[in-house]
Amino acid sequence: MDHKKWHEQAESKWDRFSDNWNARSEQMWKDGSRKKVLPFFQSFIESDSDVLDLGCGDGQGSEMLQKAGYSVTGVDLSSKMIEIAKKRSTAATFLQGDVTALPFENEAFDAVMAINCLEWVASPLEAINEINRVVKPGGVFVVGILGPVAGPRTNSYPRLEGEEVVCNTMMPWEFQRLAETHGWTTIGMSSVPKEGAPEGLEMQNALLEQAVSFMTLFALEKKSADVPEQG
Structure with missing residues (x-):
């Protein structure tokens, strides 16, 4: 599937799913699978x-960042999600956009957050390079990045039956290697365990921890001021 078609289908998918997502997002961010995100973010980035x-979705995470003292711009491929986000918060700025072609100047931001976003991009490398471009x-x-046992990964299963899908199968360790090869240095990692996973794996082996995770959080620092070529 070409990138244009992929992103058109992804936009349509998330437009359809926007109301369902909005009904659950507050719980996810405050008590569920995303409750570790804000504390993790704050440990690396000053207010x-x-x-x-x-991939701001309905703006729940953006609103929480804004209330924590950050100046936030939220971008999502789904126009429906952006409509909901604008109604949720007037403090943050929201706009529809493609992570592989962001409408911002070079080095416009101190930090970027992308939670369960790159799995829905046709080319994660294009996204990583574009993020590198807009970060100081x-x-x-x-x-x-979703772990191998995360439920949303079932969206990629139909590819095995020859169907076109808009969810890639990139694993957390694959993302880390890709990012470190293309302009980033890992400065922190924390995994959200899949419900029912054994305790204490984070102290034994990072790959094992990722293997039973619902999601792995990475903090990466831009290596230099070099701006990657687009294309």
Whole structure:
């Protein structure tokens, strides 16, 4: 599937899912699978920073960042999600956009957050390079990548039956390798365990921890001021 068609289908999918997502997002961010995101983010990025929230969805995470003292711009591929986000918060700025072609100047942000966003992009490398372009030298990229046992990964199963899908199968360790090869240095990691996973794996083996995770959070620092070529 070409990238244009992929992103058109992804936009349509999330437009249809927007109301369902909005009904559950507050619980996810405050008590569920995303409750570790804000504390993790705050441990690497000072308040008052200019933050780009990619794949912001209905704006729940953006609103929480704004209330924590950050200046936030939220971007999502889904126009329906952006409509909901604008109604949720008037403090943050929201706009529809594609993570592989962001409408911002070079080095416009101190930090970027992208939680369960890159799984829905046709080319994660294009997204990583574009994020590198809009982050200041020494800026931080906080990303959440679905673990191999996360339920949403079933969206990619139909590919085995020859169907076109808009969910890739990138694993957390694959994302980390890709990012570190293309302009980023890992400065922190934390996994959200799948419900029922054994306790204490985070102290034994990072790959094992990721293998039983619902999601792995990474904090990465931009290596230099070099801006990657687009294309």
